[in-house]
Structures are given as C-alpha cells and as structure tokens.
Amino acid sequence: MKERFAKLLLGEDMSGGGKGVSSALALSNAFTNLAAAVFGEQKRLEPMPPERKARWRKEIDWLLSVTDYIVEMVPVQQKNKDGSTMEVMTTRQRTDLHMNIPALRKLDTMLIDTLDNFKDQNEFYYVSKDAEDSDRNNDTKWWLPTPKVPANGLSDAARRFVQYQKDCVNQVLKAAMAINAQTLSEMEIPESYIESLPKNGRSSLGDLIYRSITDDFFDPDQLLSAMDMSSEHKIVDLKDRIEASIVIWRRKMNQKDSSKSAWGSAVSMEKREIFEDRAETILLLLKHRFPGTPQSALDISKIQFNRDVGHAVLESYSRILESLAFTVLSRIEDVLLADQQTQNPSHSGTKSSISRNPVPKPEKSPTPTPKEEVDKSGSEAMTLSDFMGWNNDQGDSDAKKDHFADSDDFDKNIDNGKPQKLPNVVTDKKVSYLETLGGMRSPTSRH
Numbered sequence: 143m144k145e146r147f148a149k150l151l152l153g154e155d156m157s158g159g160g161k162g163v164s165s166a167l168a169l170s171n172a173f174t175n176l177a178a179a180v181f182g183e184q185k186r187l188e189p190m191p192p193e194r195k196a197r198w199r200k201e202i203d204w205l206l207s208v209t210d211y212i213v214e215m216v217p218v219q220q221k222n223k224d225g226s227t228m229e230v231m232t233t234r235q236r237t238d239l240h241m242n243i244p245a246l247r248k249l250d251t252m253l254i255d256t257l258d259n260f261k262d263q264n265e266f267y268y269v270s271k272d273a274e275d276s277d278r279n280n281d282t283k284w285w286l287p288t289p290k291v292p293a294n295g296l297s298d299a300a301r302r303f304v305q306y307q308k309d310c311v312n313q314v315l316k317a318a319m320a321i322n323a324q325t326l327s328e329m330e331i332p333e334s335y336i337e338s339l340p341k342n343g344r345s346s347l348g349d350l351i352y353r354s355i356t357d358d359f360f361d362p363d364q365l366l367s368a369m370d371m372s373s374e375h376k377i378v379d380l381k382d383r384i385e386a387s388i389v390i391w392r393r394k395m396n397q398k399d400s401s402k403s404a405w406g407s408a409v410s411m412e413k414r415e416i417f418e419d420r421a422e423t424i425l426l427l428l429k430h431r432f433p434g435t436p437q438s439a440l441d442i443s444k445i446q447f448n449r450d451v452g453h454a455v456l457e458s459y460s461r462i463l464e465s466l467a468f469t470v471l472s473r474i475e476d477v478l479l480a481d482q483q484t485q486n487p488s489h490s491g492t493k494s495s496i497s498r499n500p501v502p503k504p505e506k507s508p509t510p511t512p513k514e515e516v517d518k519s520g521s522e523a524m525t526l527s528d529f530m531g532w533n534n535d536q537g538d539s540d541a542k543k544d545h546f547a548d549s550d551d552f553d554k555n556i557d558n559g560k561p562q563k564l565p566n567v568v569t570d571k572k573v574s575y576l577e578t579l580g581g582m583r584s585p586t587s588r589h
Contacts (some may be wrong), residue, residue, distance in 0.1 A: 150169060176205070185286050254313075305478070331440070392418060
C-alpha cells in the first residue's frame, strides 16, 4: 500500500523531480494497471483464483478510498436546544460520487459472481489452443483456449443458464457504459485538442460523410454500409472524424465572442444542431456494432488533461468494468457459438453477429442455475434492477430515455420475467454519445 500511494503522490515520477503526471491521471493509470494485472489472464468461464480475487477487492478499496474525502458543502436544518431551527452548512460526499461509486461496486460484485456461477458446470470444457481437437474456426482468437461442448450440444437447462448469465452481463455492460459516458461528457475538452481541429466540420468529415449527414434524407445504416470498416484502425479514424465535427459544430453554436472566431457562419444554427444530432447517432451505432475498439483521440485527450480526481475515478473504474463485462460476454458467446456449431454443423464456419451488438434480445426466461431451472421453471428470477435496489426509482427512470440500449428489446415482455431495462444511474442530464469503449487502455502519453 505504501508503494502504491507513493507512486500516486509522486505522479509516477520516481525520481521525485516533480515531472510526474497529475494526481487524476496517476489514479486513472493505477485503476487501469490493477485491472490489467488481475483480469488480464481471464480466458475461461471459471471463478477467479482466491488470491487474485482477494487482491482485487483489497486494492480497489485502496484506490476508491480517496473518494471518501471528495466533498461538497450542502445546507442542512439544525435544531437548537430551545426548539428553534437554523440552516447550517455541512460537508457530504460529492453527488456524482455518492450516486455512482456504490452502483459501480455492485456491478463489480455481479461480474465476479457471474464467474463464480460457472464453478459447478460440467456441460462444456476447454482445450488448449495447441490441442489436436481444438478445431478452431475463428483465427482471430488464436490465443484463447477452445470451448468444447458434448456431441449433442448443451442440455436445455445448461443452455438457458448460459443465456441467462449472458443477459445479466449485458445489463451490467450497459450500466457501466452509461456511467462512463456521462463522466466523459462532463470532462472539459482540452485546449490542445481544440487547437488541433480543422476549420469546419466538412474538412473533418470529408465530402462523402458530410453529404450524407447534411442530406435531407438521413440514413445512418446506409452511411455505415458505404464506409470501409474492415479494420480497427479505420473504425477509430471514423470515430475521431465524427467527434471532431461534433465539437466544431457545438463550439460554433456556443460561440459568444464572434470577434475571436475565424470560422464562418454559412450554416444556420438550427442546421448545425440537426447535423450534430445525426453525427451522435452514427457514433452510437458504431459503439454498439464495434464494442471493444480503442479510445478515440478526444477521450484520450480528456483523460490525459483531466484534473478532477473524482471524474478520474469514475471514468477509470467504469471503463475497466466495461472491459471485464465485455470479456465475460465474449467468453459466453464463444460457448454459445460452439453449441450452435454442434447443432448446425453446416454453419460451423460462420460466426454469429452477437459480438457486433452487445445488447441482443433475450430469448429465454432467466434462471439462476441449471438445477433451479428444472426445479423452479415457473418462478421469476430477480432482475438487475431488483438486485441493485433501483426499484424505488422505477417510476422516474421509465420516463427517461435510455441512450445506451435497444429499448424495444428490453421494454417488451417484462411481465414474462425477462430482464428489464436498466434505469439511468447518473443524472438527469442529456447523455452525450462521444464516449467509446476503449478496453483497459490508458492514454499513451504519461509525461
């Protein structure tokens, strides 16, 4: 613990020369490095070793302890001895931390418990990547062990159990994404990023994308289908260009001192607002279709130059939970794909599209374990909202717009016991779609 906090105080500059990074970035890097060390070898659906689990819980408590001392002044009513009341100011934990740290802790617990739920399963197993019977059709995951299922596939109870775990992890992923997105939207855009922007949105987007966004008929799916997204680099480049155009249009709409602006005003404010909304729609589609892509240039810049320690904690903690949820989800999908290939050998060479969209529609009623599925098939399973104690706010959250889920998938058939859509866990503010899933990556520049 002494070594950890020494690095934080020194800003990772062990020479003590004062050339280290800010406290916020040092803390963000500490979260990222801890998650990489603990979860970097999670290649199977199995419980974490006790020593790694104990290390994670102990060190995450260390890093989160700083948020107990980030406070704000609030008025409270104090009753005097003579019965009169007076208003005094007192301190309490900052509102965003008070709301989101407990939620992130519960999401953390649910992900660890999901791995523990696979402790007693005996329907599938793993073979080494070098084993003769690995029969790997997907060379993109050559470093992972291959899941194997019985010749007849998973039993109905086991398949429902695995599907239920997948649905729960999907909801955890959405909640972590929502918190991360809100936190990033509240971070200031660094001046260095603004200075690097081109003069207008068209220069950033290019003629093809600009014409598609500004056309009277806007079809984001048609636009994405026309783009070359054959590699991760091209996807990130598209995100960077769209985010840059959004920032340009937003700054033009909010420009107060026109004398300082060298940008023209050929496009009306109303049209810029429409263009910005369309660009955010494209970003949302990209995020759901290509999860796990690296962070965008805007996100890296925000994290690197952020000075708010509270924002650094929320962003990094939610980001590593996103990464863990996506990792667990990918391992579950590998098992379901192996089962699908067993049932349909003719499709063994095609990978399902579930990895392209992390919020698929649940198909089965949730059940806790295969055994309980057989014994209690008619009982309702507890949803994520019930577990996290959010039911008291259900009336308010139903009126809010969920920007991070395919709402039709999770709003329907709630009465049938299917997982419900998560309520927003942050604030009532409009959530920006400038966030991207960057895995457990830190900003590359540390000094």
